[in-house]
Amino acid sequence: MSATSTGAGTRTIWKIDPSHSNISFTVRHMFTKVRGRFTDFSGTIETTGNSLTNGQVQVDIKADSIDTHDAQRDNHLRTNDFFGSDENPTITFRSTQVTPRGGNQFRITGDLTIRGVTRQVTLDAEFDGSGMTPFGTEAASWSAHTDVDRKDFNLTWNAPLETGGFLVGDDVRIQIDVEAVRQA
Numbered sequence: 001m002s003a004t005s006t007g008a009g010t011r012t013i014w015k016i017d018p019s020h021s022n023i024s025f026t027v028r029h030m031f032t033k034v035r036g037r038f039t040d041f042s043g044t045i046e047t048t049g050n051s052l053t054n055g056q057v058q059v060d061i062k063a064d065s066i067d068t069h070d071a072q073r074d075n076h077l078r079t080n081d082f083f084g085s086d087e088n089p090t091i092t093f094r095s096t097q098v099t100p101r102g103g104n105q106f107r108i109t110g111d112l113t114i115r116g117v118t119r120q121v122t123l124d125a126e127f128d129g130s131g132m133t134p135f136g137t138e139a140a141s142w143s144a145h146t147d148v149d150r151k152d153f154n155l156t157w158n159a160p161l162e163t164g165g166f167l168v169g170d171d172v173r174i175q176i177d178v179e180a181v182r183q184a
Helices: 071-078
Strands: 004-006 009-016 022-029 032-038 041-048 051-062 090-102 105-114 117-132 138-149 168-182
Antiparallel strands (some): 009 041, 051 090
């Protein structure tokens, strides 16, 4: 991958550095919020000139890399009750539109596929900065978040609580913080 010139400016490909990035989520469990993350993912961000507006974002997440700090729960999340990671090993996001909101703020709309179900989602995003690293590479950082209803992706398993309500909430907050390295 390399930077190439286009009519709108120089196209640059940035490769997500998983060792300096985080893809996490928060969901209600009974009466509290539980946080988890995915530890195995990759992706690219394409910019045109200094702008992501005409660019693209692609992310692939290994569903079985889920980590909620509880091995028994993680194993349950990998089953067909939730992600079904044997049959659906990859969660993907492919952007379809980037809309500036002023300053370093923008929205990224795209197709999120979980468990073979694709839904359009919009992430509120921010460009956090860029520069040369002490190792002679150029890095840039972005952060983004969105809320999704897990039932929209056929993640419907639940258990009723004796006091009313359910064990697992429907609303999931997804938080993404990435550092990416410019490809020569």
